Amino acid sequence: MSAIFLLISLFFCLLVGVPVAVSLGLASITTMLLFADQSLLSLAQRFFHTMQVYPLLAVPFFVLAGTFMTTGGVAKRMIDFANALVGRFQGGLAMAAVLACAFFAAVSGSSPATVVAVGSVMVAGMVSSGYTKSFAAGVICNAGTLGILIPPSIVMVVYGAVTESSIGHLFMAGVVPGILLTLALMATISVIARRQGMPRQPSVSWRVTLRAGREAIWGLLLIVIIMGGIYLGIFTPTEAAAVSAVYAFLIALFVYKDIGLSDVPKVLTDSAKISTMLMFIIANAYLFAFVLTTEQIPQATSEWLNSLGLPWWGFLLVLNILLLAAGNFMDPTSVVLILTPIVFPIAIEMGIDPIHLGVIMVLNMEIGLVSPPVGLNLFVTAGVADMTMEQVIRAALPWLMVLLSVLMIVTYVPSISLALPAWLGWGNG
Numbered sequence: 001m002s003a004i005f006l007l008i009s010l011f012f013c014l015l016v017g018v019p020v021a022v023s024l025g026l027a028s029i030t031t032m033l034l035f036a037d038q039s040l041l042s043l044a045q046r047f048f049h050t051m052q053v054y055p056l057l058a059v060p061f062f063v064l065a066g067t068f069m070t071t072g073g074v075a076k077r078m079i080d081f082a083n084a085l086v087g088r089f090q091g092g093l094a095m096a097a098v099l100a101c102a103f104f105a106a107v108s109g110s111s112p113a114t115v116v117a118v119g120s121v122m123v124a125g126m127v128s129s130g131y132t133k134s135f136a137a138g139v140i141c142n143a144g145t146l147g148i149l150i151p152p153s154i155v156m157v158v159y160g161a162v163t164e165s166s167i168g169h170l171f172m173a174g175v176v177p178g179i180l181l182t183l184a185l186m187a188t189i190s191v192i193a194r195r196q197g198m199p200r201q202p203s204v205s206w207r208v209t210l211r212a213g214r215e216a217i218w219g220l221l222l223i224v225i226i227m228g229g230i231y232l233g234i235f236t237p238t239e240a241a242a243v244s245a246v247y248a249f250l251i252a253l254f255v256y257k258d259i260g261l262s263d264v265p266k267v268l269t270d271s272a273k274i275s276t277m278l279m280f281i282i283a284n285a286y287l288f289a290f291v292l293t294t295e296q297i298p299q300a301t302s303e304w305l306n307s308l309g310l311p312w313w314g315f316l317l318v319l320n321i322l323l324l325a326a327g328n329f330m331d332p333t334s335v336v337l338i339l340t341p342i343v344f345p346i347a348i349e350m351g352i353d354p355i356h357l358g359v360i361m362v363l364n365m366e367i368g369l370v371s372p373p374v375g376l377n378l379f380v381t382a383g384v385a386d387m388t389m390e391q392v393i394r395a396a397l398p399w400l401m402v403l404l405s406v407l408m409i410v411t412y413v414p415s416i417s418l419a420l421p422a423w424l425g426w427g428n429g
Helices: 002-015 020-035 040-052 054-071 073-084 092-108 110-127 133-148 154-163 166-196 207-229 237-255 262-293 296-308 312-327 332-349 354-369 376-384 389-412 415-423
Strands: none
Touching: 002 020, 002 054, 002 262, 002 312, 020 040, 020 262, 020 312, 020 332, 040 262, 040 296, 054 092, 054 110, 054 154, 054 262, 073 092, 073 110, 073 207, 092 110, 092 133, 092 166, 092 207, 110 133, 110 376, 133 154, 133 166, 133 354, 133 376, 133 389, 154 166, 154 262, 154 332, 154 354, 166 207, 166 237, 166 354, 166 389, 166 415, 207 237, 237 262, 237 354, 262 332, 296 332, 312 332, 312 354, 332 354, 354 376, 354 389, 354 415, 376 389, 389 415
């Protein structure tokens, strides 16, 4: 009875427009008051305990690094480099937009930030070069999802903190699927470009390409510092987040000089607003997970699924459907925080690698970002491209087939996620 009340109260709050964080907190507190023996003091302790979860310290630092990179001209330099690399091919400017999204994803960890940074330049550029605005918006909206798959990913940090999985392993596991999705989007553009006779950019010399790469290298080095530092054992993922924030500050201020000291307070304020919002959602989600565990809901769900006799591949199919449905109505962080305590114990019991499970969840959340009615990338793209929501949805939906295809491949070929951590000597996570 308590489980039913908890879920009904949560979804009722969401349906009437209560913010996700408040919905989680209200549902948890109400359920504990009506059905549990524990006092509100235990809930308050659990709420503030979230602020002491060490891996979650990475969230505000990665947000700050991404804000510095977004505020400066890092995206423009990455776009120029991507265009120099692939612009000469038919449909090359659209391919360059995808490649630029992949580059910027590696320094921002945020899908909306990737859409804003790359889309604000590339949508207008593609339209002026002969692409339709609908095509340009669809490309940017879907390529922007790479922001939560290619490390550093804030969603992966949250998943790692909830499941106590290695965030370093998760980062490494996201690299190959991220490259696979980038190549899949670029290949799709190539096919469409040939059929529709899309334009190509003038070829540039390798000297120009190298110059563009040299301009972009300081931004791209951020991912090398993060992943290299973690892999070599120089610092933990949480420490890597702090290093990335300091590095982004130095690059934006003293190397690229895109911002001055007078702009720093605004950057700090913007990142603080985002971090506060994320941490408030996370704290309430931890509260929700605590009530779930107290009321034995994950255990009951696990027993029910086991009684169905689903094989591991059947469970993963059901999981994908569940995550895709949830992603239509909630942001990625909320979905991961709400569903992970329920599905994680079941997945482990079925022998599914926790790192592989994390990548599957992130890929599903990518699709949720471009799925109506509340896909965040849809709203951001509508603002960047100056289009209505209906127009953006029609532009983005055909590309979902590419994302779904990559999801299915990664789901049922675990080595795509696990090969790189294993090759680096980290085992299966």
